[in-house]
Amino acid sequence: MNLDFDLQRFRRLLELSSEQVLSLYGSLGERKVTHASGPQVIADRFSEPLPIEGREPEELLAKEVPFIFGHSTLNISPRFFAYVMSGGSQVGILAELLGAALNVNHAKWHLASAAAEIERAVIRWLSEFIGYRTGAGGALVSGGSEANLYCLRVARDEKAPGVREDGCRSARPLTLYASAETHSCINKSVEMLGIGSRHLRKIPVDSRFRVDVRKLEEHIAQDLKAGMQPFCIVGNAGTVNSGAVDDLDALADVASRYGLWFHVDGAYGAAAAAVDATSEMFRGLERADSIALDPHKWLQVPFEAGCALVRDWASIRNSFSYAAPYLRATSDNAERWDWMGHTFQLSRGFRALKVWMQFQVYGSRKLKAVIEENVSLMHRLGAEIDQARDFERMAPVPLSIVCFRYVPAQGPSLADDELDRLNDRILEECERRGEFFLTGTKLNGRTALRACLINHRTTEAETLGLLAHLRSLGEELTGVAGVRP
Amino acid sequence: MNLDFDLQRFRRLLELSSEQVLSLYGSLGERKVTHASGPQVIADRFSEPLPIEGREPEELLAKEVPFIFGHSTLNISPRFFAYVMSGGSQVGILAELLGAALNVNHAKWHLASAAAEIERAVIRWLSEFIGYRTGAGGALVSGGSEANLYCLRVARDEKAPGVREDGCRSARPLTLYASAETHSCINKSVEMLGIGSRHLRKIPVDSRFRVDVRKLEEHIAQDLKAGMQPFCIVGNAGTVNSGAVDDLDALADVASRYGLWFHVDGAYGAAAAAVDATSEMFRGLERADSIALDPHKWLQVPFEAGCALVRDWASIRNSFSYAAPYLRATSDNAERWDWMGHTFQLSRGFRALKVWMQFQVYGSRKLKAVIEENVSLMHRLGAEIDQARDFERMAPVPLSIVCFRYVPAQGPSLADDELDRLNDRILEECERRGEFFLTGTKLNGRTALRACLINHRTTEAETLGLLAHLRSLGEELTGVAGVRP
The missing domain is CATH 3.40.640.10 (Type I PLP-dependent aspartate aminotransferase-like (Major domain))
Structure with missing residues (x-):
């Protein structure tokens, strides 16, 4: 019961899979970072019982992979600032392909x-x-x-x-x-x-x-x-x-x-x-x-x-x-x-292969440059926040994490509890819209917006774009939702 | 410091990597299961210090990957019977490619x-x-x-x-x-x-x-x-x-x-x-x-x-x-x-993807058929051993592992210690030649040759071929190396 495809078909399947990968990376700039489907939609899609007969892999790749890609959060996106997650690398993708083949x-x-x-x-x-x-x-x-x-x-x-x-x-x-x-x-x-x-x-x-x-x-x-x-x-x-x-x-x-x-x-x-x-x-x-x-x-x-x-x-x-x-x-x-x-x-x-190829192709010089640039961008973000009238930095920025909160520049000043609620809503709304993605944390008991950058794809444009986006969400929420009287 | 390649080059790199994979799978029948290079050769090859500047990935793929593939033991081969290792699947390879890309x-x-x-x-x-x-x-x-x-x-x-x-x-x-x-x-x-x-x-x-x-x-x-x-x-x-x-x-x-x-x-x-x-x-x-x-x-x-x-x-x-x-x-x-x-x-x-795609493409029916066939082949091997004058089965074969030893049919009968030494040498020689690969174990204190099959690529030909190969090694060692007086 040899499960292998003939070589020609295997080649075609590798091509089809590669096309999916290329189309993902080719559209990274336009894609949302999160998706809007609720848990039930996803759960229903994958609720089928154990398959007895198989499906054609071509059909599986064509039908399921775009759905999976479209219902995943894209930490590979340059507009992702949540948790502590990198964008991965294309060399790493090649290594995983080669490693899985050698097995x-x-x-x-x-x-x-x-x-x-x-x-x-x-x-x-x-x-x-x-x-x-x-x-x-x-x-x-x-x-x-x-x-x-x-x-x-x-x-x-x-x-x-x-x-x-x-x-x-x-x-x-x-x-x-x-x-x-x-x-x-x-x-x-x-x-x-x-x-x-x-x-x-x-x-x-x-x-x-x-x-x-x-x-x-x-x-x-x-x-x-x-x-x-x-x-x-x-x-x-x-x-x-x-x-x-x-x-x-x-x-x-x-x-x-x-x-x-x-x-x-x-x-x-x-x-x-x-x-x-x-x-x-x-x-x-x-x-x-x-x-x-x-x-x-x-x-x-x-x-x-x-x-x-x-x-x-x-x-x-x-x-x-x-x-x-x-x-x-x-x-x-x-x-x-x-x-x-x-x-x-x-x-x-063989997970060593992807780390080894990473160093081989990029060298320590480029990998260091990524770190340096990430730190510098987050320091820049911190400085922008310090200069802004409507944001407040909540912690030092020793590396590439900035903790801050939105504090409306106009209207009566809000108590800490109100600021917590407002910033929690900004986080929710940011995730729902999916232009950017960041998560929060608690510092000294208070809600902080928390931007963490360890991604080689992110530039100044996305970094400043994040702040502008959060500002517009804050203004919208305080204006529309009536946090301010 | 964006590490991505332009899409055209990334496509080419995916193609080059796929070619390596296809050439590995296309030559599986002819390839040895093990390789003959000693530890120092391998260690020297990978002894370079931390790379500072990177290398072109095309050159890396062309030069290093064939060496790596050529200096790995091929459990993906149908002639591999060692430890408890499967051959993997081509669907799993596609899944690892897709999963690493989505990251x-x-x-x-x-x-x-x-x-x-x-x-x-x-x-x-x-x-x-x-x-x-x-x-x-x-x-x-x-x-x-x-x-x-x-x-x-x-x-x-x-x-x-x-x-x-x-x-x-x-x-x-x-x-x-x-x-x-x-x-x-x-x-x-x-x-x-x-x-x-x-x-x-x-x-x-x-x-x-x-x-x-x-x-x-x-x-x-x-x-x-x-x-x-x-x-x-x-x-x-x-x-x-x-x-x-x-x-x-x-x-x-x-x-x-x-x-x-x-x-x-x-x-x-x-x-x-x-x-x-x-x-x-x-x-x-x-x-x-x-x-x-x-x-x-x-x-x-x-x-x-x-x-x-x-x-x-x-x-x-x-x-x-x-x-x-x-x-x-x-x-x-x-x-x-x-x-x-x-x-x-x-x-x-995303390791779930490869398991999910495995069931999707092969269905439980084919995956069960692999198990059934593996068990049946190992029972066949056990039966061959039972009928042979120069092999001795050392344990029941409830699933797909056969433990046995070579016992020369001619010449004076050997004590258990001598049989241990002889079978240890058969194992060493088998690994050195690389036509087949199996490992040993100890049962009731005695060396056993141990064939374990959980590989969809293995057929009756390789199963009977293993026994013939071990027999010829046993005959060669007892004849040439003079274990018998």
Whole structure:
């Protein structure tokens, strides 16, 4: 029951699929970022029972793919500013095509020797790109959540010997420390690892949303006195809320003073350590014991491509190798490099190819230029907001996230609650219309419009266009909907 | 710094990439399954430092891709019988191309509404395909390891309320039960979850490599007496060693008697529950609380595509939702279905597309026919071995794995140790020559040649060809290398 098409038909199917891709990219400028169909429309479209007989793939491509493309939010669009999402790259698309065709499994060298070495190269390059140490270990994973989990797993196993066998049952509970602005995936990781979320200490931040290092150290001292086992500090290299970068050097000092693992969540921001304009902020990153870093964010690789970096390969094998302990410390240059001893996954696809091709085709120079331009555009947006009478910036702009709100310039001044409601409605209306897309957040309890840019396709035109669009929505809502009396 | 190519060049690059894919598939019959280059050759090829300037993608495709394709093991080949790996599908290749181009993030409905509903459809279909319950929840994940982790995570959180907050620190240690033939990813999951591998009880198997249910129940009773908290039984629906399927119905009875979660690892085998010839073996599967099942195995979807199925969505949200507890029990048909409350990952790619297109194009009928044919071919191989004077079968063949060894028909009979060495050398030599590829395992301490078939491209010709090839290697090695005196 060979499922293959004859080569001529397969060629035609590749052409038809490519046409769909080209038509998507050819119309990106005109397409809305969101679509207006409600949940029921989409659910109904995909409600059919398990197909028994197949359909002709030509018909499927012609009929279903345009619907799917038309009912997806286009983070590949230059007018997308929501969450923390990049536009992907066309080289990444080619890589996914080639990788799926080859369909290797990365688990062992003798299954995918080129892929094994390509992933090793990518780990070296990513480490070098952000100025992390030579000889660092790591692995490509699905994204930031898994990268943070991977690193905290290695930290746990190193600081609590025997935990793989015994579980998290030590007399002194393991505790770890991170700012209140830390991403929820750290919480989720701590739950996954059996450490328990109440052992994750959320430390207050300063006015720039950076962790208060003094309070963090006090909490460690308290916990030690109370019989806990502090084992790890998590620093932020770019929070998702506002892009805040903790004082990594100071955190490294504290970690070193207390003998703790120092992990940095740089899923969004760490790539900016590569760039002159922002590198200074990341001083201390090179002292981290582990770093989470997402190629599918600022490096413009398509989903999914996260990366966990760890100071050495031995720590990784200490967590993931299944060889008997006396065999775990194999050389880093073992004859045949088996990835299965360095990851949780066993079967693994060839995601290294898209990261490798990205660096090969664009080089670090162009990838850095994207980051630099994104930061500069968001600083420009921040400056526009500062000059505007009807917008108010709500946080510093260290990287490429701007948090702000619309504050009507005319009419009676609105209370914070009223401003929250107004800005929530602006967000809803913006999403409904689909010219631009951004999402909000809460800062100090207040609704913020939040524009995040990690997309190589966005220029000054879209950046200033976003502000003009939000202004017109604000004016329309306050004028028409009568927020003002 | 827009990284896009102009459309004409992008079209050309898609064509060039497609040509590489077509040339790979057009030459599959002639290509060796493995390659002969040593680790140093591959490592040297990919040892270059981080590229600063980029390369022309046309040059990269022309020069590097053939090298990569030529230095990969071809599990897409019909002559591949190693591990548990499928050949992928051409529809899956198209889906990966389309998905990478769209590059949506599945985390929230308003980011990828079509993708969100397509994944829900795929979960329904997979559940229906194997005869699991209507209304089951689940998620697509990277593969079997993550699917098992996901299910055991849900089990842990359901049976140990408070564990998300408190960690694995209950007075009575959590224990779980699985056969000695269980895949190592269960071990790895238990370590990840903070339960500790020594709390995973490995229960002996019978002569057919199925768990001894009586001993399993005895162990539970002992543990209860010793103050443990048994919480889960893991049944095997197709072990990786020999394809053994535990008595799932009996395990479900025990689980129900003791109030334990009943998880089934069907990463490899559960798909065979869909097929008349083998479905009887899986009686009791429908009683599982959760099932791990890999579309990238017997359903011929390219890597990575694993699936965790859980009896209901509420259990899943109990583990992964971050809404406040009083909000967790949202309806299964919530207006906007956000996947982020149902998975560990936040950013997620569109892997649902390839599973969905697979079912759409081939229908369940053809996918079942592949499974049926694979099972029948491996039974045929088993029968050939039983009739041969120079091969010895070492385990039953319930599904599509045959474990056997070469035993020279002539000359003095060899001791088990000598047979181990001889068969190890056959494996090495087979890999080196690359006409076929299979790997070995240990059964009752003895080396077995192990042929596993979950590939739609393999026919009787390759199946019988494998045996003839191994015979000629065995004869050559015993004749030339003088294993016999």
